[in-house]
Amino acid sequence: MQYSSQAVAKPYFVAAIGLFVGQIIFGLIMGLQYVIGDFLFPAIPFNVARMVHTNLLIVWLLFGFMGAAYYLVPEESETELWSPKLAIILFWVFLVAGALTVVGYLAVPYATLAKMTGNDLLETMGREFLEQPLPTKIGIVVVALAFLFNITMTVLKGRKTAITSVLLLGLWGLAIFFLFAFYNPVNIVLDKMFWWYVVHLWVEGVWELILGAMLAFVLIKITGVDREVIEKWLYVIITLTLVTGLLGTGHHYFWIGTPEYWQWVGSVFSALEPIPFFALTVFAFNMVNRRRREHPNKAATLWALGTGVMSFLGAGVWGFLHTLAPVNYYTHGSQITAAHGHMAFYGAYVMVNLTMISYAMPLLRGRQANSEKSQVLEMWSFWLMTVSMVFITLFLTAAGILQIWLQRLASDPQPFMVVQDQVSLFYWMREWAGVIFLIGLLAYLASFFVGGRPAEARAS
Amino acid sequence: MFSPPDDPGRRFAVIAESLYLANLLIAPGVAFLGLLCLWRRADVRTLPLARQHLRQTLAASLWAGVLLVGLSAIILLVGGFASMWSWFAVILYFIVFHSTLVLCGMVGLSRALAGQPYRFPLVGPGDPT
Structure with a gap:
């Protein structure tokens, strides 16, 4: 490790792996529900298991991306992270928000959760992969923006490389396209159309840039x-x-x-x-x-x-x-x-x-x-x-x-x-x-x- | 065997692997004819790296034809075109074997780009020497 601030990546990686285990356990529960329909019903209905399985996947991958950025950006930019303290605060905010959301899915019926969390103020819930309650969605935006601020400031004060540029493009794209999660038109055609702006343009667009940057960084180092x-x-x-x-x-x-x-x-x-x-x-x-x-x-x-x-x-x-x-x-x-x-x-x-x-x-x-x-x-x-x-x-x-x-x-x-x-x-x-x-x-x-x-x- | 970056054989090795992949992916038959034309060029065959990749890709392309077209046709003819199970078998079979052959070609292409020889697993002929 060349820069001491790279150490902030470690808790992100640990949390990512922990949530990955959770995702697989819920995948197995759901897989069993495919063949034994009432397995764990009504404690964990299929729709809830599915929601937890897919949401944990997204959250742990985001933890992984953030950890990767905190690790590789200081090394690529040849400078310490702009604020390691901010990175640690964001880690706990994101982890607690993620955990509370999963507890909410498991403990409260989804419609009640929607009512409790102010979905009637701005209707954003109920769409596949974007089931998170409004406060969680706002939390994701706050964490993402603060994270991007930290990473961007680090890049700006240090060396600029193709890897950091591509990574930043991917991470900024990730944050910007998530904003469509807040737009939920009544017209169901438009609803689906903009829903894909988040889902498709994440996984078949900007996430691929993050993937490319991460892989390029590791390949430079190991080859x-x-x-x-x-x-x-x-x-x-x-x-x-x-x-x-x-x-x-x-x-x-x-x-x-x-x-x-x-x-x-x-x-x-x-x-x-x-x-x-x-x-x-x-x-x-x-x-x-x-x-x-x-x-x-x-x-x-x-x-x-x-x-x-x-x-x-x-x-x-x-x-x-x-x-x-x-x-x-x-x-x-x-x-x-x-x-x-x-x-x-x-x-x-x-x-x-x-x-x-x-x-x-x-x-x-x-x-x-x-x-x-x-x-x-x-x-x-x-x-x-x-x-x-x-x-x-x-x-x-x-x-x-x-x-x-x-x-x-x-x-x-x-x-x-x-x-x-x-x-x-x-x-x-x-x-x-x-x-x-x-x-x-x-x-x-x-x-x-x-x-x-x-x-x-x-x-x- | 590692060839230097300016080895003219490297270029033809890359072309051979690319034609093998094109035969599987975008231009079946046409790309194979290209591969045959390349093989007929005596000047190309004298370059050790090019010759090695050409032998491998030609043999693998012939095997690919037998495995993908021949066996798929046999499954459909034996099972019948209207049978659910023959389509079930042929789709799964085709995806698995086609993907495997493409992946082998991708590894071959990366070896050619690096100026290294490559032998296709199972279907690639051994070194004549």
């Missing part, structure tokens, strides 16, 4: 390849991301009541969306192939390569699978979407956060890399989580194909719940794959507690 080479790749990737991803929003506008031309715009541009992920994968492998040093942190290198591959598969291949309007006509809202969502989030954002944590945590704990033993366990966790996620995706895809056939293509289409019964075997297999994923995550946690002599660098 020793010239910054200029990596920065050129980064520019190409973010250009491709913005060119394809912005108008790619159109793939959400096929059936919501928007004009028909969106079927062409959405199909064409979103069909191009795998290209930046393709470039990201080739970029990661190319940098590792051209490495100038053998960094002792093998686990971080594995996570970095895994990010490229899994994001290409999850976001690229599984996204393309159902993105063309004539195909989406049949697949829309089926388990194919769930398959894509799982692998894309894991491959792109979970893995890039774990890449960063894997690289930075040993340094934050005073060593260049963890011991060989610890890294072996971490690499086991990589394979357990990644392979089980591949199977989760395949089982959901299988369920989706059958669902579409039986419910939408067959000459005598069957009702939704009847079909759900018929594909339950795949839900069971998905649940078991989820258990393996949890074991992988626990192995990942355990790797932090494995001691031994830190691994050392070797010349390439």
Whole structure:
């Protein structure tokens, strides 16, 4: 660790991993509810478990992004963080607000929660992924703005690099697009249209910039390849991301009541969306192939390569699978979407956060890399989580194909719940794959507690 | 084997891997013809890195044709076009094998960009020497 203020990243990473565990537990609960409908009912209804599962995902990824920014910006800018104290205050504000929100979801019926938290003053609740009560949403904006102020001031007083510029662009975009969460028009077409400004332009727009910046930073550190080479790749990737991803929003506008031309715009541009992920994968492998040093942190290198591959598969291949309007006509809202969502989030954002944590945590704990033993366990966790996620995706895809056939293509289409019964075997297999994923995550946690002599660098 | 950055073979190695990927992704058949044309050029085959990547990509493209078109067709012909289970099998099969072949090509392309040889797992021919 080159700057003492980078230490503020540590609690963010710890909280991120803690919330990640919570997310997976709720995922398993929900997976079981798919096959045992009244499991934990009425204590944790399905809609609440789903809300907690997805909200925890978003919150822990945000914790990860903030931790990553606090770690990499001082090093890139070659200066201490503008205010480490502000970073710590924001950490506690965000953690307490997040925890209270989850407690609210679990303890109070959602309609009561809406009433209690002033939703009638400004109606923002009830939309998928943006279920947070109004005070939480305001809290997110306050935390995001203060965080951005801190990071931007640090960049302004230090060295400016392509990585910090791209990261700032992504983080500012993240904050700005979240403001659409406060705009909830009565017209349901406009409501959906602006809802996607947050959801799509986050995950298929500005978050990809954050991903690119984080991956580029780690690759510079672990490969020793010239910054200029990596920065050129980064520019190409973010250009491709913005060119394809912005108008790619159109793939959400096929059936919501928007004009028909969106079927062409959405199909064409979103069909191009795998290209930046393709470039990201080739970029990661190319940098590792051209490495100038053998960094002792093998686990971080594995996570970095895994990010490229899994994001290409999850976001690229599984996204393309159902993105063309004539195909989406049949697949829309089926388990194919769930398959894509799982692998894309894991491959792109979970893995890039774990890449960063894997690289930075040993340094934050005073060593260049963890011991060989610890890294072996971490690499086991990589394979357990990644392979089980591949199977989760395949089982959901299988369920989706059958669902579409039986419910939408067959000459005598069957009702939704009847079909759900018929594909339950795949839900069971998905649940078991989820258990393996949890074991992988626990192995990942355990790797932090494995001691031994830190691994050392070797010349390439 | 590491080739220097100015090795002319590197350029052709990159072209070969790109054509392999294009054959799988955007221009099936046409890109394969491009690969065959490249293979027919004697000046390209004398460059060790280019020759190595060309052999690999040609062999892998032929395997890709058999695995993706041939086996998919067999599944559909045996199972029947109107059967839910044949479409279930063929879609899952195609996604898995196509993605795997593309990923191998991406690794091959990154190796070519770095001036290094690459052997496709399972389907790539061994070194003749």
